[in-house]
Amino acid sequence: MTTRSGQGRGRTDPGLDAIMSERRRLIGLAYRLLGSLAEAEDAVQETYTRWYAMSRQQQDAIESPGAWLTTVASRICLNLLGSARARRETYVGDWIPEPLPERTGWISGRPDGAPADPADRVTLDESLSLAFLVVLESMTPAERVAFILHDVFRHPFAEVAEIVGRSPAACRQLASSARRRIRVARPSATPTAQRAGVVRAFMQAWEAKDIDALVRLLDPDAKATADGGGLAITFLEPIEGGEQIARAWIELARHRPDDMTFHERTVNGQPGLVAQQNGAIVTVFAFQIEGDRIQRIWVVRNPDKLRPWTAD
Known part of the structure; x- marks a missing residue:
């Protein structure tokens, strides 16, 4: 943490x-670190609680409030990631990161109005995809x-080392x-x-119960994973193989409630689908696509993870 001497004379109130x-940048960072918007908001709230627990003199001694907040938020997330692994061992079924609806430009990682370098924009957009977040779950x-x-977020390794508690070379x-x-x-x-x-095409084939069309759209080695969290009915084990997935989706279509409709939506910046029932979104489907074939399907039905979609 970098500080400056003096009382911050002439500075505007950093709280304003x-x-x-x-x-917004902190929530964007914390969401990518935790895979959960709810946990990200809690982590950022705790970060601000620690900031305002300091005296004004202590706050004024901090040369870069943004760097201080980033350091504290990252350390909070690092601690949460350690405990999250233990919690997810008792999770019912597979744990999938919380999907985000389209209107989440505020989580881009940049302050409002900040110009984006094209290279940064690509990296930030990529880092929001569900495929990206799922791989992050496999990391320490x-x-x-x-x-x-x-x-x-382009922080130098010297800063990362201070946060992680390791040498720059190790980071x-x-x-x-x-x-x-x-x-x-x-x-x-x-x-x-x-x-x-x-x-x-997948949605249309599904609604038409056209198993041959579904098989053509699915990679032979495709995999479908669902997350109900024990709070919603879904398949607990991943379904592997394009034909097996197609058969499972046809079975779902046969038992679909009359008041359930499907809609094309953007999920974490990628084309996806949602299922809506009685005006509420009850399922979000995210896809990983290569060429004309679907390789992965993620099905999120845990209502706690659909909170960002409730205002749609």
């Missing part, structure tokens, strides 16, 4: 400018924090290890419009 302007907490802070190795894992989750070069077309 620099401090609160960091909130230290790998995840080092990678997100350095590769996504460089952590990020390198994470980078190798993440390569497989990079978004497809398939244009967004083409991916959206695949999702639309």
Whole structure:
């Protein structure tokens, strides 16, 4: 933490400018670190609680409030990641990161109005995809924090080292290890419009109960994973194989309630689907697509994870 001497004479109140302007970026950071918007908001709230627990003199001694907030938020997330692993061992079924609806530009990681370098924009957008977040779940907490802070938010390894509690060289190795894992989750070069077309065709074939069309749209080695968290009915074990998934989806179509409708929506920046019933979104479907085939389907039915969708 960097400080300055003196009482901050002439500075505006950081509680009215620099401090609160960091909130969106902090939530964007914490969401990528934790995979949960609810936990991210809690982590950021705790960060601000610690800031306002300091005296004004202590606050004025901090040269960069934004850097201080980032350090504290990252350390809180690092601690939460350690305990999250234990909690998820008792989770009912598979744990999938919380999906985000389209209107989440505020989680881009940049303050409002801040110009974006094209390279940064690509990295930030990629880091929101559900495929990306799922791979992050396979990393150690230290790998995840080092990678997100350095590769996504462009913090130098010297700063990352202070947060993680390791040497810059060790943090460089952590990020390198994470980078190798993440390569497989990079978004497809398939244009967004083409991916959206695949999702639309999947929805139409599903509604028509056309198993042959579904099989053609699914990669032979496709995999479907669901997250109900014990709070909603869904399949507990992943379904592997395009034909097996197609048969399972046909079975779902046969038992679909009359008041349930499907809609194309953007899920974590990628083309996806939602199921709506009685005006409420009850399921979110995210896809990983390569060319004209679906490789992965993530089904989120845990109502606690659908909170960001309730205002749609």
